Amino acid sequence: MTMSKRDTYTPDSLLAVAVEVFNERGYDGTSMEHLSRAAGISKSSIYHHVKGKEELLHRAVGRALDGLFGILGEPGAVDGRAIRRLEYVTRRTADVLMDELPYVTLLLRVRGNTTTERWAMERRREFDQRVSALLRAAVAEGDLRADVEPRLATRLLFGMINSLVEWYRPEGRGGVAGDQVADAVVRLAFDGLRT
Amino acid sequence: MTMSKRDTYTPDSLLAVAVEVFNERGYDGTSMEHLSRAAGISKSSIYHHVKGKEELLHRAVGRALDGLFGILGEPGAVDGRAIRRLEYVTRRTADVLMDELPYVTLLLRVRGNTTTERWAMERRREFDQRVSALLRAAVAEGDLRADVEPRLATRLLFGMINSLVEWYRPEGRGGVAGDQVADAVVRLAFDGLRT
Structure with missing residues (x-):
């Protein structure tokens, strides 16, 4: 009952x-x-x-996708050298993941056979490809290392960013401040752990 | 039937x-x-x-855990400066993930309430803590950046490595050679994308 x-x-x-x-x-x-x-x-x-x-799934993953694709239209993602734009997109992707945590978590876990699931996976791939193109452009401009294949580099970059959904908890609930996490992501992704 | x-x-x-x-x-x-x-x-x-x-779950995640903990006893993980040991463990963790892909995939997905699931999560946490200790030692020796909190750095490092289970396919099945992937992981983790 x-x-x-x-x-x-x-x-x-x-x-x-x-x-x-x-x-x-x-x-x-x-x-x-x-x-x-x-x-x-x-x-x-x-x-x-x-x-x-x-319909609920469609609206939920749509919210995550709107957040992610919205980044690509922001001035920081549009103007300037490719490496700066990629840094901007990396930071903002981390922001959106943390701000829209349950929605992006759902988006990243979707694997399936309904029209909506296929659509979500397709849109997610499209986002990854847009970021991958930016990474290639930054390699071509000589600002990013050329000794890691760009598709592989994109996957490892997203691997790092997307792992947030596995462990990030908002500051108020015993977690770390979102800004500190986004800083760490950008530092490690672009400059690595080494001093 | x-x-x-x-x-x-x-x-x-x-x-x-x-x-x-x-x-x-x-x-x-x-x-x-x-x-x-x-x-x-x-x-x-x-x-x-x-x-x-x-029992099947126990044997499967046990196989993944044996592979991972085995690394920590290898000479490359035991001798030398902490940064070299951490590089070694990073590369070998990537190797083990690729060699034992289905077993590690299962280990990373386990969340649950049976004794075996709790044991697997506990052992996995223990492995992460061992690597985190190595990272702290390398920071203390001045070889790794001190401006990213070590626990956060460890999480992002594992985020990058563990993402392999989401997308890595063996070379024979349209994937990239494992060595190339492990090289890329070490390069990006330690030196980042920037030239």
Whole structure:
């Protein structure tokens, strides 16, 4: 028996609950029943907000993707030498990951067969390719090392940045300040551990 | 109805099948029925080899952990300045990840509540702490930058290395040579992208 509370959800607050459940159980492993229980409202109340769980997934990963692609249109990502733009994008990607942690976590975990999952994976690949192109440009300008294959360098760079979703916790909850984390990412990615 | 073939499995070959299923469905989502279907032998044949799925998990993550902890006893990890030892451990960790890809993938994905899962997470944390201690020693010797908090640096270093399990494919299957990947990891981790 589900204890239903009054449905006072906004689109955003319902999405926040759904994303938590998706990250906890996996998208495939989440049913409307799980969402209903987590939100404390009936399934029909949820259907009043959205057509189904795929719409919630679409909005959640869409929010993460909007954050990431938004970076590429910012002045720091558009103007100047490629290395400066890549540094900017690296820092801002770390920022967006931390600001939109549950949404980007979901985006990075999506592997699947629904239209929305394929779309999310495709858009994510597109973002990686845009950053990879920037990295190639910086190599061509002589500012980045040429002895690591650019696709490999891009993967390792994203490996480092994306690992944030595994361990980052906001400062208030025993974590490190986001600025300090973003600084560390940029320092290590561009200059490495060595003095 | 399960089409059973003759049970010609060795402990290692049965483990390889189980690990593939665990990585595909998640450990929690895997039943003995799934293992039986994937192996093409009956459940009672599997019980002839192991007590249950937790024993398979234990052996699989044990294999990954043996590979990782083995590194720490190798001469390159024991002798010399801390920075050289850390470089050595970084390269060898990348090697072990690539050589034992499905086993380390499983280890890195384990989150859970069984005794074996808790043990695996504990041992993994212990490995991270051993590497973190090495990193601190190299900072103390003045060879690594002191402006990134060592625990944060360790997390980002492992973020980069561990990302291999997400994208690395062996050379024969359209991937890059393992040596080239390990070189890239060491170069980027210690000297960064910049020329």
